[in-house]
Amino acid sequence: MGETEAAISVRGLVRGYGSLRVLDGLEMTVATGSIYGLLGPSGCGKTTLLKVVLGRLIPEAGEVSVLGAPPGEKGSPVPGSAVGYSPQEIALYEDLTIAESMRFHGRLHGMPIERIRERQAWLIDFLDLPESSRQVGKLSGGQRRRVSLAVALLHEPELLLLDEPTVGVDPELRARLWEHLRTIAEGGVSVVVTTHYIDEAGKADRVGMMRNGVLLAEDSPSAVMAAQQADSLEEAFLSLCSRDTLVVTQ
Amino acid sequence: MSLINFTRVGAIAGRKFASLRRDKRMVGFIIIMPAIQILLFGIALGGTPTGLDVAVIDEGPAQLSTSVLAELNQSEPLVLHYDEASVESARSGVQEGQYWAVIHIRQDGTIELHLDNSNQQISQTIIIEVRDALTAVAEESGAQLPVEIAEPIYGDAAPAFIDFLAPGIMTMVCFMFSLILTTMAFVGERYDGTLDRVFAAGTSPMEVLLGHLAAFSTILVGQVTVVILIAVYGFDIPVNGSPLLLFAVGIFLGLAAMCMGLLVSSKAKSEFQAMQLNMPIMFPVMLLSGILWPVEALPTFIQPLSWALPSTWTAEAFRSIMVRGWGMSHSEVWIAFVFNLAFAAFALLLAARSLKARE
Numbered sequence: 275m276g277e278t279e280a281a282i283s284v285r286g287l288v289r290g291y292g293s294l295r296v297l298d299g300l301e302m303t304v305a306t307g308s309i310y311g312l313l314g315p316s317g318c319g320k321t322t323l324l325k326v327v328l329g330r331l332i333p334e335a336g337e338v339s340v341l342g343a344p345p346g347e348k349g350s351p352v353p354g355s356a357v358g359y360s361p362q363e364i365a366l367y368e369d370l371t372i373a374e375s376m377r378f379h380g381r382l383h384g385m386p387i388e389r390i391r392e393r394q395a396w397l398i399d400f401l402d403l404p405e406s407s408r409q410v411g412k413l414s415g416g417q418r419r420r421v422s423l424a425v426a427l428l429h430e431p432e433l434l435l436l437d438e439p440t441v442g443v444d445p446e447l448r449a450r451l452w453e454h455l456r457t458i459a460e461g462g463v464s465v466v467v468t469t470h471y472i473d474e475a476g477k478a479d480r481v482g483m484m485r486n487g488v489l490l491a492e493d494s495p496s497a498v499m500a501a502q503q504a505d506s507l508e509e510a511f512l513s514l515c516s517r518d519t520l521v522v523t524q
Numbered sequence: 525m526s527l528i529n530f531t532r533v534g535a536i537a538g539r540k541f542a543s544l545r546r547d548k549r550m551v552g553f554i555i556i557m558p559a560i561q562i563l564l565f566g567i568a569l570g571g572t573p574t575g576l577d578v579a580v581i582d583e584g585p586a587q588l589s590t591s592v593l594a595e596l597n598q599s600e601p602l603v604l605h606y607d608e609a610s611v612e613s614a615r616s617g618v619q620e621g622q623y624w625a626v627i628h629i630r631q632d633g634t635i636e637l638h639l640d641n642s643n644q645q646i647s648q649t650i651i652i653e654v655r656d657a658l659t660a661v662a663e664e665s666g667a668q669l670p671v672e673i674a675e676p677i678y679g680d681a682a683p684a685f686i687d688f689l690a691p692g693i694m695t696m697v698c699f700m701f702s703l704i705l706t707t708m709a710f711v712g713e714r715y716d717g718t719l720d721r722v723f724a725a726g727t728s729p730m731e732v733l734l735g736h737l738a739a740f741s742t743i744l745v746g747q748v749t750v751v752i753l754i755a756v757y758g759f760d761i762p763v764n765g766s767p768l769l770l771f772a773v774g775i776f777l778g779l780a781a782m783c784m785g786l787l788v789s790s791k792a793k794s795e796f797q798a799m800q801l802n803m804p805i806m807f808p809v810m811l812l813s814g815i816l817w818p819v820e821a822l823p824t825f826i827q828p829l830s831w832a833l834p835s836t837w838t839a840e841a842f843r844s845i846m847v848r849g850w851g852m853s854h855s856e857v858w859i860a861f862v863f864n865l866a867f868a869a870f871a872l873l874l875a876a877r878s879l880k881a882r883e
Contacts, residue, residue, distance in 0.1 A: 328724050332882050346882045353881075354726030365717030369543045381535035382725040425721075 279342060281306045281433055281464035282327055286336035289326055296322045298487035299336070304466055304480070309459050311475030311495075312468040313511060314484030320468045321362055323484075324435050327466070329353045341433060355383040358431035362438045362468075364422045368411030372403060372421055375410055376428060383429040390428070397424040400454065402447060416442035423451070434458075434465045440474065452477045472508045483511050490514045528734065532727050536735025544739060554743060558701040559750045565693045566759045570685030572601055573649050576624045579605050579614040584629035591664065592629065595657035601649050614638070625650050678848045680762075690761045691842030692815030695777065695835050697751050699809050702744055702778040706785030707798045709736045710879075715793075729879040733786050733872055740782055748774040756846075764849030769857070773841050776864040780834040783871035790879040809835045837863045 282304035289297040296319040304310040312320050325331040326338055329346025330353070340357075343350035351357075366375055373394065380390035398406060401420040404413065410421055423439050434455075440448045455465050456477070467478065475481045475495065482492045491498050491514055495507055504510035544551055580596075582589050596602060605623065608614035614626040618640050625647070626638035635654060639647045659669065675681060710732070713719040722732060752771055756763050763770060784805060792798035810816070812826065813835035819827060830836045841860030844850040852858050 325720070328720075329882060330720055330723055353724045357724060359721060359724040361717040361720055363717040365721050367539065367543065367718060369546050370539065374539070374542050378535055378539040379721075379725065381538070382532050382722065382727060384529075384531050 279306065280304060280339075281308075281341060282310075282466070283339045284323075284327075284336065285338075287323070287326060287333055287338060288335040289322060289331055289333050296487055297326070300484075300488050302482055302489060302492065304464055306464050307459055307462045308479040309455055309465045309467065309477070311478030311481040312466055312484060313470070313472050313475050313481055313507070314468075316470065318484045319487045320484060321437055324359075324437055324466070324468070327352070327435060328357065328359060352433070355429055356431055357433045357435060358426035358429065360422050360426035360434075360436045360439055364418050366410045366418060366422055366425070369409065371407050371409050372398070372413075372424075373406035375421060375425060376406070379425045379428055385429055393428050393430075394424075397427060400450070414442075416444065419443055420447070430463075432463055434463060436465065436467045438468055438470070440469060440471060448474070472511055473506055476507055481507065483514055485515060485518055490518055528728070528731055532725075532731045533734045533738065536722070536727070536732055537738035540736055540739035541742065544743065551743065554701065554705060555746045555750055558697050558747050559754055561701075562693060562697050562751050562754045563758065565689070565697070566686060566755065569693070570689050573646050574601050575603055576601050576646060576650060577605060577622065578602050578650065579608045579617055579623045579626045581608060581611050581614050581626060581628045582606070583631050584633050584635075585631075588633050588661070589629050591661045592635070592657055595660050596627070596653065599653045599657065602653055611638070627654060686759055687761055687847070689816075690755050690759065691846050692813070692839045694751055694755045694774070694842055695813065695839040696810055696815050698748055698774050698777050699781045699835050699838075700806055701747050701751075702781035703785045703788075703802060703805065705740050705743060705747075706736065706782045707788045707792070707802055708795055709740070709786055709789040711789055711792050711795050711798050714790075714879075723881045727881075729790075729876045729881055730872075732879065733790075733875055736786060737779075737782060737872075741779075744775065744778040744782060748778055761846065763846050765845035765851060769851060770842065770845050773838055773845070773857070773860050773864075776861050776868075777834055777838040780864040780867040780871070783868040783875065787871045787875040787878065790875045809833055812836070813839050815839055834860075834864045834867045 280303045282302065284300055284302040287297050287300040288295065300319075300323065302323070312323070314320055322331065326333055327340050327345060329340075329350065332346065338344055340350070340352045343352070345352040367378070370378065376394045377387070377390055380393070394406060397403070401424050403420055403424065404417060410418060413421065419439065419442050423436070426434060426436060440451065443451070452474075455467070459465055459479075467475070469475055478495060480493065481495050481498055482489045483498065484490070491501070493501070499505070499507060499510045502510040502513040504513055580593065582593065584592075593604070596604060608617060608626075611626060611628050614623065614628075615638055617623045618626060618638060624640050628636040628638065630636060635658070637651065637654065639650065641647045662669070680687065710719060719732070748771060752767070752774060755761060756767070788798055788801045788805070792801055808829065812819070812822065812830045813833050814830065815835070819830045819836060822830060837860045841857045844854060844856040850857055
């Protein structure tokens with residue numbers, strides 16, 4: 275096993291809320307040190323899947339292994355400082371300043387105050403954030419999104435789960451972010467990015483196309499496009515969806 | 525379950541504290557509210573009614589009438605009227621709502637009272653005033669009542685009602701405002717994703733709870749101080765025991781109430797629901813803790829419920845410290861500490877169970 279072991283391995287995952295079944299026998303593999311693009315329409319279960327990976331939601335059936343152990347179980351590194359999570363709903367305390375948000379999350383991860391300051395300075399520069407004394411609640415939507423991202427990157431986790439990190443972020447910065455994700459992935463960090471800008475996921479090593487609680491396809495972007503004889507990921511996704519609908523109606 | 529990581533507890537406390545410090549208006553409000561409430565209680569409860577219009581029909585022996593009426597004239601609550609010619613016309617004055625009572629001094633020197641008994645507090649006041657006047661007249665003439673009340677062992681010879689009420693009111697105000705303090709603690713956080721993020725960092729529910737408890741404790745100290753200062757010094761209520769002990773009991777009660785509030789916060793799905801959930805806690809505390817009426821007067825099957833409330837033990841301890849001047853050597857005092865602490869721990873454990881890191 276060792277280096278060939280996947281960062282995330284999901285087999286036959288079933289999970290819902292009450293009688294609603296959101297994930298229905300899902301299979302997914304994220305290789306260590308790779309970028310994985312998780313694509314699909316809103317409501318398809320992307321966020322639920324991330325919460326299972328985080329150990330926040332307990333699977334009803336199936337096996338999940340994250341960084342070598344079932345998340346949330348005793349001795350598992352997840353949840354914990356091994357993972358950085360940027361939720362879709364931004365989820366920052368609006369009454370705190372940027373610096374206070376960083377300090378809060380840094381201390382949660384047991385980072386020394388000096389290290390928090392260093393990382394904060396770098397992240398403010400890298401993500402083009404306003405001065406650290408600004409209150410989060412008074413920032414624009416895009417700025418908040420970037421603070422949320424900074425919090426996920428702060429403690430340099432070995433697994434990053436980014437739920438819609440590029441909404442409201444301008445194209446230049448979006449490109450810079452992908453570049454950074456590539457750099458840290460080469461350093462061994464595994465990254466899962468959900469996005470509905472489907473073509474953006476072309477930069478990922480692997481994409482998973484999700485619909486109704488299962489992955490319709492999981493492969494490299496070029497392989498997915500080739501299999502659907504499509505010119506873009508978006509086209510490939512639409513073609514997969516129509517075929518899926520056809521199967522369902524039959 | 526891993527052990528508590530106090531760095532994370534500190535991080536959460538620090539974060540909450542930063543929010544509180546920023547919201548100075550809110551902090552002022554949560555200190556001023558209990559102050560206003562205890563002031564209102566002190567002003568509104570336990571006073572003696574005054575300006576009670578009473579008709580006097582005097583047919584009694586001259587010497588007796590003069591001395592009784594002289595006493596009654598000095599009475600603060602009563603305003604005497606001599607305009608009525610007969611008992612019948614005076615009674616119709618009561619019927620018309622003109623007077624609260626007719627004091628009829630009869631020819632044989634006995635006194636008959638015709639009362640509007642629709643308000644018990646007021647008729648009781650009139651009866652007490654008339655009785656006191658008669659006792660004073662009897663004592664002047666050298667007569668002795670067959671019952672003599674010696675100097676009380678605890679409490680004042682002529683206690684003000686507020687002296688009895690104060691320990692209970694202090695209990696009630698401390699409890700309610702500590703409860704309200706934490707009920708909203710993380711209702712919002714559970715649904716806006718911020719708590720998900722805190723859990724993703726490996727934080728346990730107990731660490732979240734302890735962090736909030738630590739931050740809110742700073743406000744609790746302010747609240748308890750204000751309540752005790754106003755009750756004791758504002759209304760000049762004697763404290764025969766240690767004021768410091770009084771403060772300590774108040775803090776422990778506040779701790780129990782804050783943990784109860786955290787439990788509510790971990791159950792409620794919205795802030796509105798949290799407020800609603802507070803109601804069935806506040807009313808038993810107000811009515812069953814021996815605060816307004818003694819526990820001994822409750823139906824026996826309800827009394828065990830009274831003794832399950834931290835407020836009952838605390839009111840008892842407050843009363844023991846303030847009136848009896850007792851200290852930690854008395855079980856009435858130290859049990860309040862133990863019970864509040866046990867109640868706090870129990871509520872905190874339930875809250876930790878309810879605030880699941882994994883669902």
